[in-house]
Amino acid sequence: xxxxxxxxxxxxxxxxxxVVFVRGLMAAVAAAAVVSLALSVLFAVLRAPDVAxxxxxxxxxxxxxxxALTLRRVGLWPGSPSGDGDRE
Amino acid sequence: MTDxxxxxxxxxxxLYTGAIGLILLGLxxxxxxxxxxxxxxxxxxVQSGVNLFLVAVGYRPEAxxxxxxxxxxxxxxxxxxxxxxxxxxxxxxxxxLALALALVVRVKDVHGTLDSRxxxxxxxxxxxxxxxxxxxxPGRGAAVPAREMLEDRS
Numbered sequence: 324x325x326x327x328x329x330x331x332x333x334x335x336x337x338x339x340x341x342v343v344f345v346r347g348l349m350a351a352v353a354a355a356a357v358v359s360l361a362l363s364v365l366f367a368v369l370r371a372p373d374v375a376x377x378x379x380x381x382x383x384x385x386x387x388x389x390x391a392l393t394l395r396r397v398g399l400w401p402g403s404p405s406g407d408g409d410r411e
Numbered sequence: 412m413t414d415x416x417x418x419x420x421x422x423x424x425x426l427y428t429g430a431i432g433l434i435l436l437g438l439x440x441x442x443x444x445x446x447x448x449x450x451x452x453x454x455x456x457v458q459s460g461v462n463l464f465l466v467a468v469g470y471r472p473e474a475x476x477x478x479x480x481x482x483x484x485x486x487x488x489x490x491x492x493x494x495x496x497x498x499x500x501x502x503x504x505x506x507x508l509a510l511a512l513a514l515v516v517r518v519k520d521v522h523g524t525l526d527s528r529x530x531x532x533x534x535x536x537x538x539x540x541x542x543x544x545x546x547x548x549p550g551r552g553a554a555v556p557a558r559e560m561l562e563d564r565s
Contacts, residue, residue, distance in 0.1 A: 324418075324422070325418055325421055325422050325425070328422055328425055328426065329425055332425050332426070332428070332429035335429055335433065336429060336432050336433070336436075339432070339433055339436045339437070339456055340436065342436075342440065342452050342456060343436050343439060343440040343444075343449075343452075343453070343456075348446075348448050348449070351448075351449070351452055352452070355452055355455055355456075358433075358456065358459060359459065362459050362462070362463060365426070365429070365463060366463075366466055369426070369466050369467060369469075369470045369489070370470065370474065370475065370476040370477075370488075370489045371466050371469075371476070371489070371494045371497075372476055372478070373494065373498060374462075374466060374494050374497050374498050374501070377498055377501050377502070378462070378501055381501055381502065381504075381505050382459070382501070385505055386455065386505060386508055389505075389508060389509055389512055390448075390451075390452075390508075390512065393448070393512040393515060393516060394448065396516050396519075397448075397515065397516060397519040397525060398519075399448070399525075
């Protein structure tokens with residue numbers, strides 16, 4: 324149990340570092356989804372299965388889609404209409 | 412002190428460290444980067460860290476999930492109140508995220524840039540309100556005096 328929590332926390336912190344410091348917003352959005360997935364594993368370890376399900380569905384699914392659609396709308400997604408790459 | 416108690420304490424330490432690390436990283440992402448999408452991502456990280464902290468507060472070692480099966484009592488359970496509130500907070504968080512991203516799209520449409528400093532400078536130039544001008548800080552803003560700009564480039 325503690326091993327699973329430790330691994331999840333390490334993955335979560337690593338992905339959060341990637342969200343903050345990686346260049347390219349597409350990679351940052353993907354890392355944010357990884358943070359949510361590791362967090363939902365932690366919720367399951369903490370005996371909160373309902374919260375884990377909600378976090379997995381909402382955090383990794385809905386938030387990722389919202390962020391990706393926004394990036395496409397503002398032209399930061401590669402291949403989008405006014406696309407100038409995903410660099411800041 | 413038994414082995415199980417030591418393990419439970421270690422689990423608590425790991426979780427609180429993770430939650431506080433997530434909050435600090437999100438705070439950094441909200442304050443230092445100037446790109447608006449990066450600031451929204453920082454908000455997301457802070458929110459996740461607070462959720463983890465609250466659920467970790469309600470955790471008790473050696474307790475079951477607070478779900479009743481068939482109506483019978485099932486011994487000690489973890490605190491269900493933070494879990495219910497965090498469930499609500501997750502859903503509200505999606506609403507906050509959607510609103511923030513809608514504002515980001517609107518800023519891009521109106522000002523044509525997503526750099527928060529440039530947006531502030533444009534607003535200051537358009538309205539003539541010098542209070543909107545960003546403070547002089549190292550960077551590529553027009554508010555930076557020429558000498559500081561030279562030092563910054565070197």
